[in-house]
Amino acid sequence: MNSIYVLPILETPRLILRPMTEKDLQMVVYWRNAAHVASMSVELRYQSLSLDHQVKWFEETRRDRIDYIVELKSDGKSIGSCGLKKISYPGFEPCMEKNRYIGDVSELRKGYASEIAKRWVQFAFVERNLQTLIARTHVTNVATIKINRRLGFSFLPWPDHLKSDSEDWVFMRMTRDEWQLS
Numbered sequence: 001m002n003s004i005y006v007l008p009i010l011e012t013p014r015l016i017l018r019p020m021t022e023k024d025l026q027m028v029v030y031w032r033n034a035a036h037v038a039s040m041s042v043e044l045r046y047q048s049l050s051l052d053h054q055v056k057w058f059e060e061t062r063r064d065r066i067d068y069i070v071e072l073k074s075d076g077k078s079i080g081s082c083g084l085k086k087i088s089y090p091g092f093e094p095c096m097e098k099n100r101y102i103g104d105v106s107e108l109r110k111g112y113a114s115e116i117a118k119r120w121v122q123f124a125f126v127e128r129n130l131q132t133l134i135a136r137t138h139v140t141n142v143a144t145i146k147i148n149r150r151l152g153f154s155f156l157p158w159p160d161h162l163k164s165d166s167e168d169w170v171f172m173r174m175t176r177d178e179w180q181l182s
Helices: 024-031 051-061 112-127 142-151 175-182
Strands: 016-021 067-072 079-087 094-100 132-138 154-156 169-175
Touching: 024 051, 024 067, 024 079, 051 112, 067 094, 067 112, 067 154, 079 112, 094 112, 112 132, 112 142, 112 175, 132 142, 142 169
Parallel strands: 094 132
Antiparallel strands: 016 067, 067 079, 079 094, 132 169, 154 169
């Protein structure tokens, strides 16, 4: 990613999506260690995340990732995060893996995840000019799978170079062309 590129602030009808900063990391650690988020994470299902680890991760991943904090427009409350991670997917470059979660459990089931996902996909294909988005989702995360399907993602077999360590995960992909048709 180009380090000169300044990440924009994004909006939806009810939300503001802004670039994550180091000031957000303590809150992110709290969210990522919450049972409803950690249970859907490959790396956090069996161990908790420390602030030191998150700070180191943040510093080391800015060239290959874009991470945003999601805030309510109504009161500025931070409720979750979304991200894009550069990933190799031959024949579908440039490609990134998308993720998102509502970290604040009191804000679940209010339609925010769908709102975030729709704007995040638009950001990826329009502002970042990506060719392909992928999503790796835990099979029990039915809400995320439904959102991805509504957006135009389709299920595919795991590519050999992205093999999952577990059969508990599904692989979904959407190209810019598929998005424009949906």
